[in-house]
Amino acid sequence: MRRGSTALALGGLAAALAFPLLATRVTWQNTAILMLMTAQLGVAWNILGGYAGQVSLGHAAFFGAGAYVSTILSMKLGISPWLGMGAGAVCAAGLGVLVGTPCFRLKGHYFAMATIAVGEIVQAVVNGSDALGGAVGFTLPLGETGFWGFVFNRSKLPYYYIALGLLLLTVGVNWLVNRSHVGYYLRAIKDEPDAARSLGVSLTRYKMIAMMLSAGLTAMGGTLYAQKELFIDPNSMLSTSLSIKIALVAILGGAGTLWGPVLGAVVFTGIEELTRVAFGGTGRGTDLVVHGALLVLIAVYQPSGVMGLFTRRTPPAVPPPEPEAEFP
């Protein structure tokens, strides 16, 4: 890493650590926690969707897997949600393999559509299953509070720092992947799949590695969400609109860049919260109008994502159209 970006990263980290101590209003802290959690999901998605170029629109299934596994383990067997978080990640990685097996045969839009189908199947199954709480979901019991019980009711600060820690872990995994040979293979798979295959790179194997990492990290975010909200149901944990939001956050910031999804989460959550505070509550959808219009404007005028504003040398995903030939 260059010295400038190291300084920037350290400065950002210091600011993130100090923020909740300076901004003591609960609404600010809540928004900040939401941003960190959304950022973590975007960064996790980025491993598969950004680096490997496999646009998943079904990541809510992994998010939900993390939340449901840890919740059920702690409610039925009294296992600490911290252990549940690990178990959820392993289950989600397994689910990822199950999803990847048929879906990795598909490319581009076909892959994206298939992942929507997978997400919807998982949601419908949970909705219809009484053992999994059905459409009602679970309200987590206020049992053991404190660190080991993963429930904090005195202050939001523990959730903030756990969310920050999880985000840093996810960024760290992203950074390691990006630097390792896996990262090179993934970019090769994204940009030149045929060339990569002809050089002996097993496409399915590396896509699967990306999928497992991405799914596992997303599931950890799901456990955190469940422990923070203490309520999970299929609609809030497993919906396709959540899957799409996870992808949008990464795309908004700049898919395939290390910090893009973080930036995207800050902007996306910021827009969402601001429009809700400014225009919401009327029940008339003004917030949706503004939110939607902003998304369209960004997509039209800043297609490479917000990161594109800072890095001028972001290579476009498709070659720019050739200038039209002019005959003298």
Added chain:
Amino acid sequence: MTVELLLQTLLSGILIGLVYALVAIGLTLIFGVMDIVNFAHGEFLMFGMYAAFWGFAFWKLDPIVTLPLTALLLFAFGVVVYKLVIRRITDAPMLSQIFATFGLMILFRGLAQYLWKPDFRSVDHTIVAGKVVLGGLQFGLPQVVAAAGAVVTTAAVWAFLRYTRLGAALEATAADKEAAALMGIDAQRMFALAWGIGAACAGVAGALLATCYPIFPEVGSTFILVAFVLVALGGFGSVVGAFWAGILVGVVEVMGGFLWDPAYKMVLVLSLYLLVVWFRPQGLMGKA
């Protein structure tokens, strides 16, 4: 008795499947011509339903009577959406295209809520009210008319693509943009046309559904998932594929709900879709 019930279920599935197909045809046409998945397609359907509803509420005009007008309105709307937004992202990466049409979806839903409130509305009397009795079988007339309208519209789009010069130009652009441009076909015009026809198909479906389905700002979400499945199952860009996929999915959905459990009918439909694309990634009638 059981045979009759089975037949009743089967035919009901075909009826609803034909309407599904009409929604999907617009989507697959847009995709085929310009490789963009329109997440806001369900909202075109929603606007079609509201157009029919307001015609009824203000002027007591039946949705079936105003159907041609609804189709025209939605055609214009599709072209405007193309000119204002889509034209600017034609060559953008797939990711920002998803972003743009998803933003449109949120925007349109918000607009509908803002303008018309989130209430459920319905057209409470229509000239197609009643039942069709066929031996021991019984079908709602609105459903039968909707299915018939869907078949006619689908056939019209298919014939337009196959037998008119403009349709051929559209297909040529879908097959090879550059080559078509060299033949003097204006790609921009073809894209606008695809969005117009795509939106008009959704509008027709909306008008037909307005006679028998509640109308509310999020109604598009009910149909868009099935439409996506049909487009992928039939083969991206294939009108005929979407048509047959519609019938197949309608039958599987209704039969699954009848024989197994209504809660799992979508699981069945989606699993069927995944199974098909596992072995045939390009869909039933898509080109490899």
